[in-house]
Amino acid sequence: MHERDCIDSPVYETDTEGKIRGWFWGYEETYAKKFKCVSVQGMSKMFVQPICGGNTTAKSLMLDRGENMLHDMFGGKNYWDCRRSMVFSHKLIEIANNFRSKFLDSNDIEDNTVMPENWKNHKCNGDATGGPYIAAHVRRKDFLYARQEYVPSIKQVAKVLSEKMKEYNVNKVFIASDGTKDEMEELKSLLPGMIMFKPSKAELNNFKMGGVAIIDQILCSHARYFMGTKESTFSFRIQEEREIMCFPKHTTFNRICADNAKDDCEQPAKWKIVWNSDNEIWE
Secondary structure (H helix, E strand, O other), rough: OOOEEOOOOOEEOOOOOOOOOOOOOOOOOOOEEOOOOOOOOOOHHHHHHHHOOOOOOOOOOOOOHHOEEEEEOOOOHHHHHHHHHHOHHHHHHHHHHHHHHOOOOHHHHHOOOOOOOOOHHHOOOOOOEEEEEEEEEEOOOHHHHHOOOOOOOHHHHOOOHHHHHHHHOOOEEEEEEEOOOHHHHEEEEEOOEEOOOOOOOHHHHHHHHHHHHHHHHHHHHHHEEEEOOOOOOHHHHHHHHHHOOOOOOOHOOOOOOOOOOOOOOOOOOHOOOOEEEOOEEEO
16 A cells, blocks of 8 residues: 555645545535545555554545445455444435335335344345336446546436336336436436436435435335446445345346447346356356
8 A cells, every 4th residue: 555646637626725625425615635645455454554543633534435445354244234234214214215105106015125123134035026117326427537438428328228118117217316407407308207306405404415315325226127337336335225125136236338338338237156166256
């Protein structure tokens, strides 16, 4: 691990007051005093001593792209026990469920997504079905330049989702996106069945943008079919929720290919495991 020049152009800029600004979850009043790039390969415990062990006088520290650090026990029993125990707030679930019922004709009984009050009592008894709609996380903003090779155009998004709606015989598609108003209006014009969650002023004041994002995740998690954005933490969390609720992988681990990519761009749902005498090999 070492400090170095940034590999990609930083998404942060210094303003006239010397404050470092960028995308801090939509909170415009948030800024940083210092910024540096660090290159690292390894597990998250590598960061404990050099960064959290006293080498800074800062009261707050943000690790952007911190999700790329591997959990020391990632994928193991302890990891999944912890992840499954992270249940969303009942208030957020209630808002999402009311929205599902009113606009998406979806409920847990018919969708086979009923979850017990205690997460420890949940076991998969067959595959979840999901509501009569598909969902997509359409990541825009900084991904348009930081991950431009992965990001499809709005027309491409509409084309792919229209095909999936026909395939799954539904007429509604729920969209979670950080796209601009103009982008979403364009997508709506191409996808008449498009639905988005628009919080009221009271909901936005109570739950902030983070709570609204969770409501979007809940709604995406309950869809009959989901398409995410490559390398997006937001999509990862939705996929984990769908795994926990027992959705099959072919309806969960999918993404929309960029315009200039082949239609069969990397799709985790199509991966298979091949075993040899030494290791587990992904193909």
